[in-house]
Amino acid sequence: MLALNHSFADALPSMVAEARGADFPDPQIVVLNESLARELGLDREWLRSEDGLRWLTGANGGHATAYAGHQFGQFVPLLGDGRALLLGDLPTADGRVEIQLKGSGPTPFSKPGSDGRGALGPMLREYLVSEFMHAVGISTTHSLAVLTTGETVLRQQGYVPGGIVVRVARSHLRIGSVQYAAVRSPELVEKLIDVAGFETPEDLLATVMERQLNLVAQWMRIGFIHGVMNTDNVALSGETIDYGPCAFTEKFKPSAVFSSIDTRGRYAFGNQPDIMAWNLTRLAEALLPVSNEDAMREVLAEMEPIWHRAWEKHVPAPQALAAADDMTTYNREHHGGPLFIPRNRMLDRAIMSAERDSDVQPYFELLTAVTDPYNAEAGSTWMAEPEGDEGGPFVTYCGT
Structure with missing residues (x-):
């Protein structure tokens, strides 16, 4: 088992609660950020092993962190990680990073009636968008992996595959x-x-x-x-x-x-x-x-x-920029901006293909493009084109 430090819990014991991930029937890695794993000194083969999968789903335990917050302007004195689990932290050349799961099951901070689990689609969204943000130099949490859990969860669109995203941050203090x-x-x-x-x-x-x-x-x-x-x-x-x-x-x-x-x-x-x-x-x-x-x-x-x-x-x-028909096209023509961004419908189609049809190829094609967004050869030409308003208003759902 990988040994992590628990700096957050050790320093702020009154702001955490011990928790562990739910028992999932068949967890499997959908996407693994191999370069990030290598950077953190994590054995990629071990992560894919039975022990590694248990660790990635929180079976070995961790901590849910407490926090408050204004949600849409209304103050709530106690929120906390209701579906997230802080596994611990690792030292790095720049200090340390924390590894946290999202969608790993209920915690002591879960709202009544919450299953604490995640849906695969939103976890794939977080992985891809956060890695795009990192690729264009915008400060962001990193994504280490997305897993399916072998379960289905009930969300707005009905029953969908369960999922977990493993993310890395310098700190989860907010x-x-x-x-x-x-x-x-x-x-x-x-x-x-x-x-x-x-x-x-x-x-x-x-x-x-x-x-x-x-x-x-x-x-x-x-x-x-x-x-x-x-x-x-x-x-x-x-x-x-x-x-x-x-x-x-x-x-x-x-x-x-x-x-x-x-x-x-x-x-x-x-x-x-x-x-x-x-x-x-x-x-x-x-x-x-x-x-x-x-x-x-x-x-x-x-x-x-x-x-x-x-x-x-x-x-x-x-x-x-405000007068431009497409911000991405303007940025790449005038200010060295990225060729590829995760355009809304493009990303939605890729996620639906993975979630509904178990076809991850469109997702990986888009992921390749947006994580090397200045390289014209990283993606297809159509990926760089604006989508416009065709198909009516686009709506995103939290979905987790």
Whole structure:
């Protein structure tokens, strides 16, 4: 069995609960990120073995982490990993990385009636989109593997194959983690600040603000819509996390919304900068038990200048981009942008082929293209072409 450290649980024992993955009848790897496995020093053959599959499905146990969060503007004091399991962490040349499962079964934080499991389709979506984001240099969680579980789960479209995604992050601490600590005690907030690697609450806020505003500017340049920018989905590390109902808009259209759960357009494409500003203000509030209003206001006063610098750096010609028929075509013709992105319907067709027909070839063809997105030979010519609005409005579902 692979030995991992449990730095999160050791440092913040009041913010975890022990858990283990469900007993799955026939787990199998659908896609394995061999380069990432090699980088982490993981034996690829062992990962495919019976012992490796048990480890990848959480049979050996781990921890579910606690956090709070504003979900669509409403504060919930206790959320936590209801279908995720933190296996532990590994040392790397740059520090350490945490390995977490999504879809591995219920935990002590699962909502009543939740099965805690994942569907294969959304796990394939997270794998492919996160690896595309990494390929174009946008800070993100990595995906190590996607597995089928041998079970079916009931979702919006009926019974579908169960799935787990294994993801890697520098840290799974989020704004919601600070909010959870703030509800409990100043001492817990202070401990969390230290564990996150900051000396003061002001330093934490300033650094997270810089990271997240730059991240959103990078999202906007390529047309990425996160779809569920709740405070529990905003990582202190600045990594893009939780790809549930994400999508890409081909046109620089501020009102673009694809998520079925964002019925009022709170997290529309053009709202993302303002929503991140709102989330960062909630972070400042959560830090008040160990700071003061004047100090927090002083840091927040830098938000607008930081955003303008990020916008100018990452979106060099916003008016031209807004006027373009297709953002990807404009970026590759004028600013060295990627040839291939995970266009919505293209990705949806590939996922449906894998989920309904057990045909993973279209998925792997698209994966090859978007993980080498500047190489014209990595994908077919049609993959680089805009899809337009043909076929009516496109809708994404969280599906997990």
